[in-house]
Amino acid sequence: MEKKIGIYIHIPFCKTKCAYCNFYSLSSSEGEDKLISDYQSAVIKHIREYSAQLDGYIIDTVYFGGGTPSYFGASRLISILSALKKNGHVLLDSEITAEINPGSISKEDLTKLKRAGFNRLSIGVQCADNSTLEALGRGHTFEDAEETVEYARQAGFQNISVDVIFGLPSQDKELWAQTIQRVAGLKAEHISCYGLKIEEGTELYAFKDSPFFPDDDDQADMYLYAVEMLARFGYKQYEISNFARRGYESKHNMKYWLGDEYIGFGPGAHSYIGQCRYSFTEDVGEYIKQVGDDHTIVEHDEQMSDFENAGEYLMLRLRTTHGICEEEYYDIYRLKMDIVLELLHKYEENGWAIFKDGRWRFTPMGFLRSNILIGEILEAQTKQRNLISKPWQMESVAEDVQMTFFDKRPVTASLFGERRLIGRNEFS
Numbered sequence: 001m002e003k004k005i006g007i008y009i010h011i012p013f014c015k016t017k018c019a020y021c022n023f024y025s026l027s028s029s030e031g032e033d034k035l036i037s038d039y040q041s042a043v044i045k046h047i048r049e050y051s052a053q054l055d056g057y058i059i060d061t062v063y064f065g066g067g068t069p070s071y072f073g074a075s076r077l078i079s080i081l082s083a084l085k086k087n088g089h090v091l092l093d094s095e096i097t098a099e100i101n102p103g104s105i106s107k108e109d110l111t112k113l114k115r116a117g118f119n120r121l122s123i124g125v126q127c128a129d130n131s132t133l134e135a136l137g138r139g140h141t142f143e144d145a146e147e148t149v150e151y152a153r154q155a156g157f158q159n160i161s162v163d164v165i166f167g168l169p170s171q172d173k174e175l176w177a178q179t180i181q182r183v184a185g186l187k188a189e190h191i192s193c194y195g196l197k198i199e200e201g202t203e204l205y206a207f208k209d210s211p212f213f214p215d216d217d218d219q220a221d222m223y224l225y226a227v228e229m230l231a232r233f234g235y236k237q238y239e240i241s242n243f244a245r246r247g248y249e250s251k252h253n254m255k256y257w258l259g260d261e262y263i264g265f266g267p268g269a270h271s272y273i274g275q276c277r278y279s280f281t282e283d284v285g286e287y288i289k290q291v292g293d294d295h296t297i298v299e300h301d302e303q304m305s306d307f308e309n310a311g312e313y314l315m316l317r318l319r320t321t322h323g324i325c326e327e328e329y330y331d332i333y334r335l336k337m338d339i340v341l342e343l344l345h346k347y348e349e350n351g352w353a354i355f356k357d358g359r360w361r362f363t364p365m366g367f368l369r370s371n372i373l374i375g376e377i378l379e380a381q382t383k384q385r386n387l388i389s390k391p392w393q394m395e396s397v398a399e400d401v402q403m404t405f406f407d408k409r410p411v412t413a414s415l416f417g418e419r420r421l422i423g424r425n426e427f428s
């Protein structure tokens, strides 16, 4: 049977640069029309070059992310999707998503996208307070977001996701509560809720020490408030930052978290296929040039070992409420997780993890500190491997045993579990 795969298409253009964004994207002053057209041709050419590789797969998710795919334009998005359909086996009921910004796409273009097969929209709403949106350079209001959702519904979209951010400058708990309530009022099927990270190279970075940013405690309260309120509005948390009505979890993003295969096209796009991770050059100009010149545009590649894959199982699945399972882990990787389990029991005592239906997963309190907890779990996994490869370090199972040497003299020796077995064979 052919395997399923997800496709990611990166659209690295935005109308303007938002104050908090460190994604690779060119704003309109740099992204002239010619560059955008050349980019469209390069991606299509690149997809054609991949047709032999795509042949062995069924494509069941396609995700156009960015950047701002809606700024790139509906016709261009449709031309790339058509190229994918011509060169790969795109399932009729594939989940096909486009990220769009409020106010950046007309009702007519939304209708065009829907007719071409797009069936999911991810809308960057970010917050409900217009002065904060303006300070972030978003170029739209919350009312624009309401209008875009309305247009999307009229165009026939029945699967809409909206993004919101907490921890924004001057955003107190009251403003965050208003955002959650107004965003829930949009009645989208899916909500992504991210904590602001102030990254170097962004406009906001210069203000990183400003008292206008909510502190860590406030941010933690905002996160927990969102988890609780969204549940009341009918959105079940299924990943650290993602909430959905039943059946509307993002199939594409789940591929990343479950370690399934995907191929990315575009500068900086990542792929995971055949146990290999690779990514392309991040520079749009280089990408266009090198796809055209038939050069390799792979910038990083890495063949994943079984142990690394096992680490990803722990790291990625613990981001989800599906969590991890001792038997599943052993069946896939033939590895034990005793030391990891010891940690999970400790987390359970602290209210950070729960064990249910044979699986371990983090609670919302655990998700809040998941970076630290997952780091500890990966350390525990390495410790477990070292024990297996160096059994003489297994002090905890060392014990005194009685043995008999060739001359029948009984001796007492302190041996370790695994070595004792060997000893018995050698000496008896």
Ligand code: SF4
Residues within 6 Å of the ligand: 013, 014, 015, 016, 017, 018, 021, 022, 023, 025, 066, 067, 068, 101, 124
């Ligand atoms: S629209 Fe999105 S990708 Fe573009 S600058 Fe703003 S946050 Fe970044």
